[in-house]
Amino acid sequence: MQDCIFCKIIKGEIPCAKVYEDENVFAFLDIAPVSKGHTLVIPKEHGENLLDISDKALADTAKAAKKIAKAIVKATKADGFNFSQNNGTAAGQGVMHFHFHIIPRFKEDRLKPWPHGKYEQGEDKDIAEKISSLL
Ligand code: AMP
Numbered sequence: 048m049q050d051c052i053f054c055k056i057i058k059g060e061i062p063c064a065k066v067y068e069d070e071n072v073f074a075f076l077d078i079a080p081v082s083k084g085h086t087l088v089i090p091k092e093h094g095e096n097l098l099d100i101s102d103k104a105l106a107d108t109a110k111a112a113k114k115i116a117k118a119i120v121k122a123t124k125a126d127g128f129n130f131s132q133n134n135g136t137a138a139g140q141g142v143m144h145f146h147f148h149i150i151p152r153f154k155e156d157r158l159k160p161w162p163h164g165k166y167e168q169g170e171d172k173d174i175a176e177k178i179s180s181l182l
Pocket residue numbers: 052061063076077078079080087132133139140141142143
């Protein structure tokens with residue numbers, strides 16, 4: 048993809064703080080980190096989001112991300128980490144090249160968790176059945 052900034056990073060056309068590279072996967076520090084060590088793990092094969100990338104690209108990227116997360120926790124002495132991935136602008140995706148975020152977390156970092164809601168009576172079953180019927 049010609050205009051994709053992450054494809055450009057992979058090709059070395061845009062600088063980055065590289066963390067990892069293999070034949071199929073690339074990882075680098077997020078330029079605007081939620082916490083120090085916040086890393087993006089991406090497949091070299093361009094795909095917009097989770098539904099767009101191949102199963103192989105997903106498996107390769109997830110496998111590498113697990114290895115990278117272990118190193119991040121060690122390097123940053125994190126107490127935990129968030130492993131997340133946004134799909135679509137409504138979900139906060141800003142760069143349309145599939146990526147996992149690995150965000151080191153610390154006991155006193157005061158980052159807010161997502162707000163939780165609740166279902167009306169029977170609504171959860173209806174939604175679960177609707178999803179299930181499409182699988
Ligand atoms: P998302 O909002 O899930 O699409 O995440 C995209 C992430 O890419 C954001 O956290 C940005 O800070 C990060 N980002 C954008 N441009 C660059 C860049 N040139 N180098 C490193 N990270 C970047």
